[in-house]
Amino acid sequence: MPRASTDRSSWLTPSSRANRSESTTRFQLKILKTPGSDLGIDVSSSLGAQWTTRGIFVTRVTPNGYVAKWNQESEEPYRLRPGDFIVQVNNAQGDGMTLVREIWVKQRLTLHVVRSHHTMDMLEDLGGPDTGMPSDLEATRIIPPAPASLPLPRSLGGLESDGRSSGGEGEEESDDSSSGGGEGEEEPGGSSSRGEQDHRPQLLSPDEPLPRQLPEEPCQLLPHVEVLLANISALSDDALKTLICRILEERPAIQDQLLNLT
Numbered sequence: 386m387p388r389a390s391t392d393r394s395s396w397l398t399p400s401s402r403a404n405r406s407e408s409t410t411r412f413q414l415k416i417l418k419t420p421g422s423d424l425g426i427d428v429s430s431s432l433g434a435q436w437t438t439r440g441i442f443v444t445r446v447t448p449n450g451y452v453a454k455w456n457q458e459s460e461e462p463y464r465l466r467p468g469d470f471i472v473q474v475n476n477a478q479g480d481g482m483t484l485v486r487e488i489w490v491k492q493r494l495t496l497h498v499v500r501s502h503h504t505m506d507m508l509e510d511l512g513g514p515d516t517g518m519p520s521d522l523e524a525t526r527i528i529p530p531a532p533a534s535l536p537l538p539r540s541l542g543g544l545e546s547d548g549r550s551s552g553g554e555g556e557e558e559s560d561d562s563s564s565g566g567g568e569g570e571e572e573p574g575g576s577s578s579r580g581e582q583d584h585r586p587q588l589l590s591p592d593e594p595l596p597r598q599l600p601e602e603p604c605q606l607l608p609h610v611e612v613l614l615a616n617i618s619a620l621s622d623d624a625l626k627t628l629i630c631r632i633l634e635e636r637p638a639i640q641d642q643l644l645n646l647t
Contacts, residue, residue, distance in 0.1 A: 410500040412463050416451050420492050425450015426465070428481070440472040440499075441481040465498060473497035482613065 418424065427445035444467055446452050456464040472478070475495055477487040488494060620628065633640050 408501060410462050412498055412500075414452070414455055414463075414465060414494070414496040414498065416455060416494045416496070418451050418492060418494065420490055423447075423450060424488055424494075425452045428471075428485070439479065440470050441484050443467055443469045443471065462500065465496075468500070470499045470501065471496050472499050485616075 416424070425447045426443050427447070428441040429444050443465060446456065446465060446467065452465050456466075471484060474484045474487040474497070475491060475493075477483050617625065617628070
């Protein structure tokens with residue numbers, strides 16, 4: 386983890402403002418961190434209610450992170466804990482992705498936190514007694530997004546990975562066939578090796594439809610899509626399968642589009 390500033394007064398302010406009421410507590414965390422580093426919390430963007438989409442819920446505080454350090458230097462009720470709702474980061478407000486991106490890229494952070502007893506009751510109703518988070522929602526670790534120029538992880542870029550691995554096998558077999566006497570050169574029809582078959586152009590009749598081809602250049606991702614992919618790549622296999630199933634249930638039209646691609 387990147388090292389925190391030695392000037393504790395610049396990133397820890399135990400004199401955080403708090404506005405207590407019967408059901409709601411509001412306070413701020415002021416943290417100085419390295420841009421793009423892990424803040425040390427897991428979050429979820431929604432509990433189902435409309436108002437919960439305008440921020441992010443804290444579902445876990447990881448040990449040895451910036452937030453854990455803040456909690457060590459602070460007293461209740463100013464310690465961030467699961468169930469707290471972050472409504473604003475610096476001057477950024479809005480959906481969860483906007484707040485997460487602000488946390489990634491900025492060095493000085495002011496997190497505006499709301500703790501509602503009503504929200505805590507919702508968490509306890511949806512989750513187990515010891516989880517502190519809904520059982521039907523997967524937490525997302527706030528991690529730096531991968532640059533757009535880098536290839537997607539294998540879990541997301543399966544097509545590229547398969548293409549590279551099959552091409553490698555084809556080259557090995559091509560070398561073997563060449564050393565065996567050059568049988569591939571005598572048969573221009575494409576029976577020399579699997580690797581040459583995959584990459585050799587084929588002639589089509591005028592009536593034969595053109596095959597579907599993948600774009601040679603990777604598509605340019607919009608910033609919010611890039612952030613979303615970074616969060617998806619952090620999910621476990623079970624969480625990813627759950628997410629896909631939920632999306633297909635909510636948008637049945639996508640099922641037909643996906644089936645038409647196969």
